[in-house]
Amino acid sequence: MINKKKLNISNSNKIYKSAIKIIPSGGQTYSKGVTQFTEGFAPKYLDRGKGAYVTDVDGNTYLDYVMACQPLIFGYSDKDVNKAIVKQLSKGTSFSLQNKLEVDVSRLLIKNVPSAEMVRFGKNGADATSVAVKIARAYTKRDHIAYCGYHGWHDWYISKTDLNGGIPKFNQKLLHSFNYNDLGSLEKIFKKYKNKIAAVIMEPITVYTPNCYGPKNCKSKNCKIFCKKNFLKKVKDLAHKNNALLIFDEIVTGFRYSIGGAQELTNVTPDLTALAKAMSNGVPISAIVGKKKYMKSLEKTFFSFTYGGDCIGLAAAKASITKIKKLNVPDHINKVGLILKDGLNKIINTHELGKYFECIGYPCRSIFVFRGNGIFNELEMKTFLQQELFRRGILWAAYHSISYAHKKKEIKKTLKIFDQILKMFKNLFIEKKLRISSKLEGKVVKPVFRKVADFNSIINKTS
Ligand SMILES: Cc1ncc(COP(=O)(O)O)c(C=O)c1O
Structure with a gap:
């Protein structure tokens, strides 16, 4: 009826x-x-x-x-995350000097995310993906980026869509898309832009990833869907062979697919990882984590803003990560x-x-x-x-x-x-x-x- x-x-x-x-x-x-x-x-x-x-x-x-x-x-409105936020509210939200919560949450990320050796925080997911690209460009002294999937609203990325008003055209020339599970499409980019690619950025498992081919080392018991055998490992090898960095956008997959993200499931550790969303149950905070030698570029590359280290986001992240782990x-x-x-x-x-x-x-x-x-x-x-x-x-x-x-x-x-x-x-x-x-x-x-x-x-x- x-x-x-x-x-x-x-x-x-x-x-x-x-x-x-x-x-x-x-x-x-x-x-x-x-x-x-x-x-x-x-x-x-x-x-x-x-x-x-x-x-x-x-x-x-x-x-x-x-x-x-x-x-x-x-x-x-999770009660434990709410409790942590309310407690922090009574102490203060933003401060004139740094706050220990930055160190606490950095430690939690380093403990749980395989690629994390150093950490910085942003507010939106796009802060984290954009600073990852910036780090790669600063480290390699190259401008071009190979990408797969969606990575946020900033010029370097959104230039390649029909919502690209107000973005200088040169951005489009620096961005090249490849297809998930199609190594050939990435190989073509490296061939065409030899010694010009600073980084490969991708979601390690996309929402559109079709049925699973199950990498041998996949630790997930429930999953039948996955990337083609060793695809991620081959992407990493190809990027490194061409002296480019591998960035995983784990804005969605982090803490959701597995506590340590898709990198933990696949045993493929990127150079840099962008995290957000589930890490704080909806309170604005994101993180860029990665290997020390790359993260140290941030000592000479500007990534600084008034609300970096805002304590409400950090308190929510600390409570969320702890609870995600505790309840699996x-x-x-x-x-x-x-x-x-x-x-x-x-x-x-x-x-x-x-x-x-x-x-x-x-x-x-x-x-x-x-x-x-x-x-x-x-x-x-x-x-x-x-x-x-x-x-x-x-x-x-x-x-x-x-x-x-x-x-x-x-x-x-x-x-x-x-x-x-x-x-x-x-x-x-x-x-x-x-x-x-x-x-x-x-x-x-x-x-x-x-x-x-x-x-x-x-x-x-x-x-
Ligand atoms: C995979 C992925 N990367 C990056 C972003 C951008 O995150 P934000 O919207 O928080 O800037 C999103 C947002 O949906 C996303 O799904």
Whole structure:
């Protein structure tokens, strides 16, 4: 039976109407904006969250799979992280001299992340990836960068997308994309820009990494998906053969895939690592860690700002890392995430929709992929699923950022709802051959940006 419930989003719409007059695009983060959540049907503003659930400004509650763009590894408003923040608030937030917390959290990172010999802190993930690139350029005295995946908003990276207004063109010439699991695409870059590449920067395991080939030394018990045999090791060897640094962007994978990140899972240790998101359960802080000989470049390369070493972020990171370890959170989120991933694929197959949908990726952040097969528009497919999930109390943007607060109960509920929606998809659009657009009650979602020339590893940024 078709569920016709329409969400009340009147307060969301009211706030947005005034926001759009004073805030460009009406918000701060593209991935949280109206182009990503079917406008006209989905809520626009959240008010509060607890565990895996959020409540919008109209009082609707949802089970959340976006988790504030992935940092919330314990879920919203975690009591232990809150306690650490409140304690620090009473002592002070920023100081006129350095604070011991910087040393405490550095120690924790060095203890847990294989590549960490020295540490500096930033606020956003992009601070960490950008300073990593800066270190590599300073150390090698070269300008060009080979990259795979998304690495943040700074000029050196975003120049290669269609959101590149205000960025001097030369940046584009210095950035070259290669494809995950395709060593040849990286070899070509090293050949074309011989002695010019300062670093290779990549997510060691991307959200789009398809089914696992399982490196021999993979320590993960739950994972069936991985990089092609020895791909990362070969990338490292190739970078070093060409005197370039290897940078792992572990903004998402760090503390989530494993406490020591994907580098711990794969036994491939990069020269530098960018960390953020899960390390502080959503409180702004990031870190660049790496080998001493490279990190020491920061003694002569400027990376300094008023809120570097802000104590709220550091207190949250100290509490989060300690708790992630104590509870072995990666183990939980990978186990629960695998039940979700396997369950979704089973439902897809039960409804004979394998041609159109698949859930891929590492279990603790799997992603739904859409294949239109020339019949359907993939963004319309995503919009339809999102609309029906919202209607049934699930906040979803195609990926599943599992937290410690997502338990079997939440997964069971999610699978039941997906079963209803995919059954409906088959009935409406395959059996009855209706157009998806005829069943959409809001606008079709859009990609955040599109890549420009030579940008071929990930097609659209959707998260
Ligand atoms: C892999 C990766 N690197 C870098 C970033 C940039 O982090 P931030 O948005 O905190 O600057 C992101 C953000 O989503 C990311 O997913």
